[in-house]
Amino acid sequence: MNLQQAASISDLREMARQQLPKMVFDYIDGAAGEEITAKRNREAFNDVHLTPNGLVDVSTRSVGSQLFGSKVAFPVVIGPTGLNGAFWPDGDLALARAAALAEIPFVLSTAATANLDTVSQSAGPLRWFQLYMMKDRGLVEAFLQRVFEHGYDVLQLTVDTSVSGRRNRDIRNGFTLPFRWTMKNLMDSAVHPRWSFSMLRSGVPMLRLFEDIAGAPPQGATISDVMQQQLSSSFTWIDLGWLRSRWKGKLMIKGISSPTQACQAIDAGADGLVVSNHGGRQLDGTRSTIEWLPEIVAAVDGRTTVLVDSGFRSGIDIGKAIALGADGVQLGRATLYGLAAAGEKGVLHALDILKSELDRTMALCGARSIIELRGRLEKLNSPSTTRSAGD
């Protein structure tokens, strides 16, 4: 299959599977434990039913929307993912450029494989930054100062990673950073020559952004060791005040998975939330985010921007989240499959598929705008699910 034949995100996933060594594909595709949450994230979409609505003039319509007062071509964000340079050379730049071309925000991860200056040259005006809280607050402060000066005006603090998830596929494959070249991994790479040659040319992916800010690792340690040692497991809701007072831009909390947490985030001064279970990569055994979404939307009651991620693979999925009251959807694997399949072109293709599917979903529901799509559901999971059309 070539890129133009790829009709869906599943097709791009299949292309990515063929391009990448198994250990790298499994790093993207895999999740924590038995991957029950990751499966639930997908299955739960089947329980949300949109309402078709004909005999409505939808000849003029737009999927355009706004996030934090900025226009977006459709209510979608390329979310933060680490190690992008392992999926395609300069993967962070390819994702940032594609987001800029598609006129949607790009979230740069703390675990990016390119440094801040380089990514910033490729990123468009809608540039956001994702933070993993570190033990050294001085380091975080310096980090945030530079990020803000580079034009990133929305910060997403990821809060579902007090420890990292146990990803069984990575353990079985011996996937670590820096790569450990076991005989099995070497053979795996040898049968994926395109990936191997491109990695030889671009160099082994490293946590360059973190190195850029934290400095070179001490003798005998890798930058991954330093980052692992720095990650904080003790940051609490009380400490959030410290971050709020130091970040001048919009603050979002990523990894919200209950109405209680959503309200705590608002009380702590957050401007937005990402309802997320990290794509099932952290705690296995949780509900899917699309199941939590209606209750969270009801609890928030319009007080803050609500984005959702985890399991989104089509414009129909995105339409369901909008219908349930989300302001937008953040993407993880969907655009990574595109990246691994064909670099920047593959990411753009993934975004085109999602946008066109969302546009069609909206039209078939008889909605001419994202606002009108709200509430276009046949069966609601709970009585308090949505803001109604026109709210």
Ligand SMILES: Cc1cc2nc3c(=O)[nH]c(=O)nc-3n(C[C@H](O)[C@H](O)[C@H](O)COP(=O)(O)O)c2cc1C
């Ligand atoms: C390969 C990979 C790397 C990720 N790295 C990060 C990261 O550095 N920071 C973060 O907050 N989330 C990270 N995530 C989680 C995503 O931001 C997002 O929450 C998740 O992928 C959504 O699920 P989905 O992939 O099913 O859409 C990563 C996800 C993947 C698949």
